[in-house]
Amino acid sequence: MQxxxxxxLSVRNLRIEFPNRRGTLVAVDDISFxxxxxxxxxxxxxxGAGKSLTGAAIxxxxxxxxxxxxxxxxxxxxxxxHLPYEEIRKIRGxxxxxxxxxxxxxxxxxxxxxxxxxxxxxxxxxxxxxxARARALELLDEVGIxxxxxxxxxxxxxxxxxxxxxxxxxxxxxxxxRLIIADEPTTALDVSIQAQIISxxxxxxxxxxxxxxxxxxDMGVIAEAADRVAVMYSGRIAEIGPVQEVVRAAKHPYxxxxxxxxxxxxxxxxxxxxxxxxxxxxxxxxSGCPFNPxxxxxxxxxxxxxxxxxxxxxxxxxxxxxxxxxxEARAGE
Amino acid sequence: xxxxxVRRLLQAIAVMxxxxxxxxxxxxxxxxxxxxxxGEDATKADREYLRESLGLNDPIPVQFGKFxxxxxxxDFGVSYQHKRAVSTLIVERMPATLELAVTAxxxxxxxxxxxxxxxxxxxxxxxxxxxxTLSLIGISLPTFLIGILxxxxxxxxxxWLPSFGRGEIVKIGAWETNFLSVSGLKSIIxxxxxxxxxxxxxxxxLIRSEMLEVLRADFIKFARARGLPNRAVxxxxxxxxxxxxxxxxxxxxxxxxxAFAIITETVFQWPGMGQLFLQAVQVVDIPxxxxxxxxxxxxxxVINLIVDMLYYVVDPRLRVDQPSGxxxxx
Amino acid sequence: MGPPSVWxxxxxxxxxxxxxxxxxxxxxxxxxxxxxxxxxxxxLVAPHSPYDVATVDLMDAELPxxxxxxxxxxxxxxxxxxxxxxxxxxxxxxxxxxxxxxLSVIFGLVxxxxxxxxxxxxxxxxxxxxxxxAEIQLSIPGILIAxxxxxxxxxxxxAEAYNDxxxxxxxxxxxxxxxxxxxxxxxxxxxxxxxxxxxxxxRVIGLSRFSIMWRHVLPNxxxxxxxIATINLxxxxxxxxxxxxxxxxxxxTEPSLGTLINEGQNYLFSGLWWITIFPGxxxxxxxxxxxxxGDWLRDALNPKLR
Numbered sequence: 001m002q003x004x005x006x007x008x009l010s011v012r013n014l015r016i017e018f019p020n021r022r023g024t025l026v027a028v029d030d031i032s033f034x035x036x037x038x039x040x041x042x043x044x045x046x047x048g049a050g051k052s053l054t055g056a057a058i059x060x061x062x063x064x065x066x067x068x069x070x071x072x073x074x075x076x077x078x079x080x081x082h083l084p085y086e087e088i089r090k091i092r093g094x095x096x097x098x099x100x101x102x103x104x105x106x107x108x109x110x111x112x113x114x115x116x117x118x119x120x121x122x123x124x125x126x127x128x129x130x131x132a133r134a135r136a137l138e139l140l141d142e143v144g145i146x147x148x149x150x151x152x153x154x155x156x157x158x159x160x161x162x163x164x165x166x167x168x169x170x171x172x173x174x175x176x177x178r179l180i181i182a183d184e185p186t187t188a189l190d191v192s193i194q195a196q197i198i199s200x201x202x203x204x205x206x207x208x209x210x211x212x213x214x215x216x217x218d219m220g221v222i223a224e225a226a227d228r229v230a231v232m233y234s235g236r237i238a239e240i241g242p243v244q245e246v247v248r249a250a251k252h253p254y255x256x257x258x259x260x261x262x263x264x265x266x267x268x269x270x271x272x273x274x275x276x277x278x279x280x281x282x283x284x285x286x287s288g289c290p291f292n293p294x295x296x297x298x299x300x301x302x303x304x305x306x307x308x309x310x311x312x313x314x315x316x317x318x319x320x321x322x323x324x325x326x327x328e329a330r331a332g333e
Numbered sequence: 334x335x336x337x338x339v340r341r342l343l344q345a346i347a348v349m350x351x352x353x354x355x356x357x358x359x360x361x362x363x364x365x366x367x368x369x370x371x372g373e374d375a376t377k378a379d380r381e382y383l384r385e386s387l388g389l390n391d392p393i394p395v396q397f398g399k400f401x402x403x404x405x406x407x408d409f410g411v412s413y414q415h416k417r418a419v420s421t422l423i424v425e426r427m428p429a430t431l432e433l434a435v436t437a438x439x440x441x442x443x444x445x446x447x448x449x450x451x452x453x454x455x456x457x458x459x460x461x462x463x464x465x466t467l468s469l470i471g472i473s474l475p476t477f478l479i480g481i482l483x484x485x486x487x488x489x490x491x492x493w494l495p496s497f498g499r500g501e502i503v504k505i506g507a508w509e510t511n512f513l514s515v516s517g518l519k520s521i522i523x524x525x526x527x528x529x530x531x532x533x534x535x536x537x538x539l540i541r542s543e544m545l546e547v548l549r550a551d552f553i554k555f556a557r558a559r560g561l562p563n564r565a566v567x568x569x570x571x572x573x574x575x576x577x578x579x580x581x582x583x584x585x586x587x588x589x590x591x592a593f594a595i596i597t598e599t600v601f602q603w604p605g606m607g608q609l610f611l612q613a614v615q616v617v618d619i620p621x622x623x624x625x626x627x628x629x630x631x632x633x634x635v636i637n638l639i640v641d642m643l644y645y646v647v648d649p650r651l652r653v654d655q656p657s658g659x660x661x662x663x
Numbered sequence: 664m665g666p667p668s669v670w671x672x673x674x675x676x677x678x679x680x681x682x683x684x685x686x687x688x689x690x691x692x693x694x695x696x697x698x699x700x701x702x703x704x705x706x707l708v709a710p711h712s713p714y715d716v717a718t719v720d721l722m723d724a725e726l727p728x729x730x731x732x733x734x735x736x737x738x739x740x741x742x743x744x745x746x747x748x749x750x751x752x753x754x755x756x757x758x759x760x761x762x763x764x765x766l767s768v769i770f771g772l773v774x775x776x777x778x779x780x781x782x783x784x785x786x787x788x789x790x791x792x793x794x795x796x797a798e799i800q801l802s803i804p805g806i807l808i809a810x811x812x813x814x815x816x817x818x819x820x821x822a823e824a825y826n827d828x829x830x831x832x833x834x835x836x837x838x839x840x841x842x843x844x845x846x847x848x849x850x851x852x853x854x855x856x857x858x859x860x861x862x863x864x865x866r867v868i869g870l871s872r873f874s875i876m877w878r879h880v881l882p883n884x885x886x887x888x889x890x891i892a893t894i895n896l897x898x899x900x901x902x903x904x905x906x907x908x909x910x911x912x913x914x915x916t917e918p919s920l921g922t923l924i925n926e927g928q929n930y931l932f933s934g935l936w937w938i939t940i941f942p943g944x945x946x947x948x949x950x951x952x953x954x955x956x957g958d959w960l961r962d963a964l965n966p967k968l969r
Contacts, residue, residue, distance in 0.1 A: 059558060093560030100558075105551035108570050109650055110577065119569075120559045155649045171559060348799065359815060469958070473951040475901045477908045477921075478943050481928055485940070489931055496932070592804035599909060600928070614814035615910055622814050633802055 007034035008211050009179055014071035016053050025282040027053050029235040040205060040212040042226030044219060046279050050235040051215040055181040059096050060088040094124045097172035101184040103164035107156035113167055114152040124175035139170040144200060162193035179211045186221060198225050219258060223247050231255045234279055234290035241315020251317045253295045297321060341641055345634045352630035356623035357400050409624035414616050419624045423606060428509050429499060430605030434590050436525040441532035449540025454567055471534035476593050480527040480600035487523060495520050497602035524601045528593055532586060539582055543575045577648050584640035588633055691955035698949050702758040709751035714917055721746045728937055741937040753942055759919040763833045764900040768892055770838030775845025776888060780876045783853025797843035805840030809902055812836040813911045826914045833912060837902045841895045848891060852884035886964050893957035897950045904946055920946045
């Protein structure tokens with residue numbers, strides 16, 4: 001793990017709760033991770049694992065009654081969770097940008113693209129209308145929209161899905177944020193377009209030095225674009241490490257199952273691995289390790305004691321299997 | 334755009350034709366015009382003569398044709414009750430109703446729109462909840478009851494305002510207005526409030542619920558995520574998107590103004606078209622009733638057309654004649 | 664302890680919970696039920712029989728409520744211009760108002776739901792036609808439609824026949840003014856359900872269209888229909904009151920709340936305020952309570968707000 005004072009974003013012991021009349025549901029349970037400047041961190045997991053909520057928490061967009069019950073979020077050493085509204089608003093867009101899943105509904109259908117761009121630019125940068133418009137055109141060019149000069153005044157519905165998402169990316173990059181939270185940016189797009197958007201995102205971020213928290217359920221996207229990846233399950237991080245290591249040499253049984261369920265070209269299997277059962281609902285999270293009911297290697301300890309993240313090779317894994325390894329390793333010293 | 338307009342116009346004409354048919358059938362089957370017009374001691378010969386001269390023995394399609402033609406020119410025959418041309422009666426009473434309706438509409442919009450926006454933006458505040466409660470009472474009380482209560486309070490108990498009539502009327506050319514006299518102004522206050530109340534509450538609740546819907550939309554979330562200030566999010570993005578569907582509904586609500594005008598005019602004995610119509614219903618004065626039916630239909634059709642065009646102007650998604658960019662490549 | 668009983672499940676369900684936790688709704692429900700029961704049992708509850716000409720004495724006319732100086736303890740809320748006990752007349756009048764209200768809603772519901780089902784399921788020209796009519800009707804205020812229909816019927820029937828059949832006339836006219844809302848909602852839901860797998864499966868098995876609509880689609884669309892029905896109950900009651908107030912509804916011989924208010928308006932200036940105010944209060948409370956219930960039901964059944 002990078003040293004704390006080097007990390008761009010630092011999340012510590014984040015816990016997000018949803019009180020309802022029957023009690024409190026814990027959607028994100030004590031997770032911690034860092035994102036280094038310019039790094040692309042993939043956050044992968046099934047729907048409901050808590051990935052989007054984590055992203056929302058970072059920019060303060062959790063909708064009540066959900067709330068951050070515990071934990072801290074640091075941006076370059078400054079604490080940003082629980083800031084007053086005006087302070088968070090200044091951070092949004094300027095320091096941390098966001099991209100959401102559906103480009104059609106992300107854009108106001110009644111405003112032209114130019115208006116939405118100029119408005120955002122002028123909110124963060126002291127430019128006049130002409131300068132802002134020039135910058136908007138630059139951005140549209142950068143994200144690869146052909147004929148930007150003619151189309152900048154068009155309305156969102158006049159663009160195709162992929163083009164719209166490029167506009168959304170342009171809007172997120174308006175004020176040159178250090179970090180972008182991309183929540184399922186390609187899920188609503190055609191498969192053929194997905195690759196283009198991902199490579200665009202990757203390229204732009206490398207060029208501007210922007211870090212990305214790339215939230216998705218699609219492992220393929222992660223393998224393509226991310227430097228490191230965090231695997232989330234039931235509101236906790238199961239495994240986090242360099243993408244090559246997690247994909248090729250998955251350690252946590254859940255990650256292992258995930259990788260096995262992806263078909264590889266040229267790699268013939270009779271049957272894709274399937275993990276029995278499904279991720280538990282928020283009301284029914286088991287004690288101990290949340291994966292234990294579905295895990296083939298579960299022991300009694302797994303049902304009772306919650307595993308914490310521990311370093312194994314270059315990753316960290318939350319699994320009791322690796323406690324044994326460490327003990328053995330120590331015993332061997 | 335032209336194709337759109339033409340299509341709507343054709344539909345409008347079709348609707349009017351159907352309505353004219355209904356009005357015509359009212360004449361045919363409800364009561365007997367001859368009996369209405371002559372006394373009991375008219376002879377059979379006299380009645381036959383009347384039938385012939387009124388064209389009541391012609392084949393039905395011919396009668397309908399004449400009827401429609403006359404209606405299109407504004408000639409609706411002679412009222413059974415008043416023995417005067419219906420069109421004259423209507424024109425005489427139009428200023429009264431129009432002034433009342435316009436005053437009420439302005440009142441309703443002036444109070445309803447800001448209230449709706451406020452309760453939509455500050456959903457959980459105490460003032461909002463108070464306004465919502467009052468509004469529930471507003472749409473639960475029937476218009477006539479509100480009118481009576483207002484009369485009771487301000488006319489009977491307090492004696493500040495008159496309880497019926499238009500007060501002193503001032504003629505400007507062919508128009509009779511009551512805005513230019515003190516008693517006239519006093520007279521219009523209670524009826525206008527009564528008429529406006531239902532509208533006002535309706536508009537307020539409508540805007541509020543639309544606003545709440547819009548505030549949940551993704552593009553609002555994205556706007557916030559871009560760091561746009563509240564003012565831009567609320568009044569720039571949310572409000573504009575709220576108003577688009579609201580415009581149609583308000584346009585359609587103008588129609589209910591007419592309906593409730595009937596009630597208000599009755600409560601306050603306001604000499605307008607509504608009161609005319611109601612009296613006609615009470616004594617089954619068919620010419621007035623059918624004229625009213627056609628006029629109302631015409632009014633609604635026109636309103637619908639205007640609202641459709643407004644929609645077109647306000648919502649860029651409807652302007653399909655502009656080239657769509659992007660093509661196949663993403 | 665065995666599995667929870669049906670009652671326990673209802674008590675614990677989301678809908679009932681939101682009901683329990685909203686005091687206002689409970690009060691509204693209580694009031695509605697109270698007025699209901701009083702009206703239904705009017706003949707038993709009412710101290711006098713206001714329609715029985717033998718018991719009504721013109722000499723008792725225009726007496727103020729019992730607690731006022733010239734009041735008569737026999738007549739709790741005073742008497743009207745004909746000498747009828749106001750409290751009893753209100754009870755019976757509420758009965759009429761409620762009856763007309765309910766019957767109108769049921770009429771509109773049956774017509775609207777049927778047309779909506781057919782329209783959504785069959786599609787094509789039938790659908791276009793029905794929806795066009797509904798749209799046009801929806802854009803015209805219900806009162807106008809009811810008034811025009813009532814006026815026409817008045818011309819067709821003689822004055823006495825009209826008054827005798829007034830309940831039917833009112834149910835017909837008010838019901839006609841509210842069916843489009845049901846039709847439109849049911850049609851929308853039917854369109855959605857029609858493409859679902861269970862309907863396709865039923866068609867494959869060979870069930871008739873009617874049977875599919877009735878047994879499969881209908882239960883799934885009843886939720887929103889219930890909400891509309893409740894809201895329209897308030898509207899129906901108001902419509903009846905308005906029509907009666909305007910003189911084309913229930914006649915003064917057996918007056919409904921609206922008729923009473925109309926009668927009473929003439930006496931406001933003479934100081935006989937009770938003839939108008941008391942029926943007015945009852946009407947207002949009734950409609951308000953029903954509206955509150957409708958509001959609560961709509962929020963409770965709205966999946967988006969859960």
